[in-house]
Amino acid sequence: MKRKYVVAAFTATVVTAAGLTGCSAGDATSGDGTDGPVTISILESKQTNIDAISKEIPGFEAAMKEQGKDIKVDLIADVLTDEQVKTKLTQQLIAGQAPDVLDIGENMAIAWSSAGYLEPLDSYLDQWEGWEHYYPAVKEAMTRQDGQVYNLPSGAGVLNLFYRKDVLEQLGVDTTQPKTWDDLISRLEKVKAATGGTPIVIPAGTAWGGGTWGEGFQPLLGGTDTGYYDSETATWDLDTPGWLAVFELYAELVQKGLMPVQDLQNPNPWEPTKYVKFPAGDIQVSAQGTWGWKFDWGPDGATPIDGLTEKVSTWQWPGLRDGDQPYGWSSTGGGYAISADSDKKAAAFEFIKYLSSGKPLAEQLVASGAASARDDLDDVAPYSGEPQLLQAGEDLSNSVFVVTGDGADQISQAVATATELILSGQADGKQAYEAFKKDATDLLGPSLVKQ
Missing domain, CATH: 3.40.190.10 (Periplasmic binding protein-like II)
Structure with a gap:
């Protein structure tokens, strides 16, 4: 032993x-x-x-x-x-x-x-x-x-973007698989212009706890950059470029008023977003895992959606950088x-x-x-x-997953804190990344950070 x-x-x-x-x-x-x-x-x-x-x-x-x-x-x-x-x-x-x-x-x-x-x-x-x-x-x-x-x-399970097909179709917004985040953001801006609301929720900030990393940031990062954890040396590469790309995406979504910032900063942020606004059609896109079909919106879920499978469908995560292809994230x-x-x-x-x-x-x-x-x-x-x-x-069977090791809790904490800076308007994407890198380095210690 x-x-x-x-x-x-x-x-x-x-x-x-x-x-x-x-x-x-x-x-x-x-x-x-x-x-x-x-x-x-x-x-x-x-x-x-x-x-x-x-x-x-x-x-x-x-x-x-x-x-x-x-x-x-x-x-x-x-x-x-x-x-x-x-x-x-x-x-x-x-x-x-x-x-x-x-x-x-x-x-x-x-x-x-x-x-x-x-x-x-x-x-x-x-x-x-x-x-x-x-x-x-x-x-x-x-x-x-x-x-x-x-x-x-x-x-x-697989984490994807669940979307209100019925609402988007009523608004005349394209519901085909978005190939890039630029494509999806363009559609979200059309929704915002038509409804005045915040059309997408991705876990962010400290109130969401570990979900900010596991259900939001990590799926985005893993589809963009699979080199952030080095399994051979059991260390985290905090300089790999995917980190900055994801922080900049969060910052863009917040800066353009596409994310429900106030809801994300309140206790239990999944309640007003996934349990109220998505079922009501007021949020049209939500990062979510397979379990959402049952526990969130199914007949016995937190907030059932009548006609769920007719009203809701899924997209894979779009590519974030040039050359990235849409993907599903394994859970x-x-x-x-x-x-x-x-x-x-x-x-x-x-x-x-x-x-x-x-x-x-x-x-x-x-x-x-x-x-x-x-x-x-x-x-x-x-x-x-x-x-x-x-x-x-x-x-x-063909989704993306990046194997990690020791330090996942510390990374999760640092990501939550850095995305909170974006939500509160204290940092843009680059500043959030720099804050994350310093925080993660301190939390992980030298033995878990790739040199």
């Missing part, structure tokens, strides 16, 4: 690990074999995931029984915010009391694998035929700097990992395999509004009955 160290970004708020609910290494049902009896644990912090995993546990336990294995699953259901679950699991990992199976986000997977808190899955994946069905881009995205895989995606999220301190790793992987295959996976994907990271699920119900997810899966 790699030497463990504390990840500064995740442990700043950690004061104690005592009294936490988790899986102790001294559990009386321990045993790394899968014959049992053994009880493995998993923590879920979102109600959708709690409901989905609860539904799958009886089927898993029955399937194991048919194979002569006595494996039970203890679901720890604790509804928490992303920051709360990050803090809680950090405490548990430090104390060696984390659940056996971790359902975690991408940044947590990156940091905790580097810290030695997660078990490498390669030896298990090499013996599992299901691994052959994952898209090559997904496999690449899951591989860390040391060449090993530490988490298996529970779903995937592989995090997924299932195994605590390095678990003494039930083989049984834990049996559960991960079950959740990541066939009908159990299809049911989870539909519940979460995610696309399949595998190429063999299109005919499996209920996933087979979701045309938007099927399309996202097809897009996923």
Whole structure:
């Protein structure tokens, strides 16, 4: 096992690990074999995931029984915010009391694998035929700097620009795929002239938190410049030209009054933009991921849009610089990992395999509004009955993704702060880039910045 160290970004708020609910290494049902009896644990912090995993546990336990294995699953259901679950699991990992199976986000997977808190899955994946069905881009995205895989995606998606086809058509604005941002901005200016509103929202500023980087800036950057992270040296290249290009795009959108600045500076900026103005047709273009079809605007979403698939469609991200082509941005999220301190790793992987295959996976994907990271699920119900997810899966097979490593949280913080300067009128694109570069350098430290 790699030497463990504390990840500064995740442990700043950690004061104690005592009294936490988790899986102790001294559990009386321990045993790394899968014959049992053994009880493995998993923590879920979102109600959708709690409901989905609860539904799958009886089927898993029955399937194991048919194979002569006595494996039970203890679901720890604790509804928490992303920051709360990050803090809680950090405490548990430090104390060696984390659940056996971790359902975690991408940044947590990156940091905790580097810290030695997660078990490498390669030896298990090499013996599992299901691994052959994952898209090559997904496999690449899951591989860390040391060449090993530490988490298996529970779903995937593609981030695109969702647009109100019905409104744009009524305004006589072209709805074909824009090839460049100059093309799209020209259309947005026509919308603004006709409506007086702010026609596009892309996450920006500090109030949006990590979404500013993960759902806005990074997709723009990755399609423009794939060299911003050097996986061979595990460093961030802050001088690569894509950074400035993206900051200048944000500045242009704000300067031309195309972005809802006031909404972006208020708490929970996704509410007035994605949950009010886009459903009302007052914002016509929104950066969004596959999950938007279900959680934002679907029948059971935050703000349902009647006739959603007739009124809303998607564009790929347009090219930002000369020669850039439109593209989709992969969102592989995090997924299932195994605590390095678990003494039930083989049984834990049996559960991960079950959740990541066939009908159990299809049911989870539909519940979460995610696309399949595998190429063999299109005919499996209920996933087979979701045309938007099927399309996202097809897009996923050839979309863009840049593998990164340690420092993603620090980059996210610096991007949010720099774009906030643009929103507040304190900086243009070049000034925001210079502020970002200084801030990111300080946050990352010399070991993570490419020289």
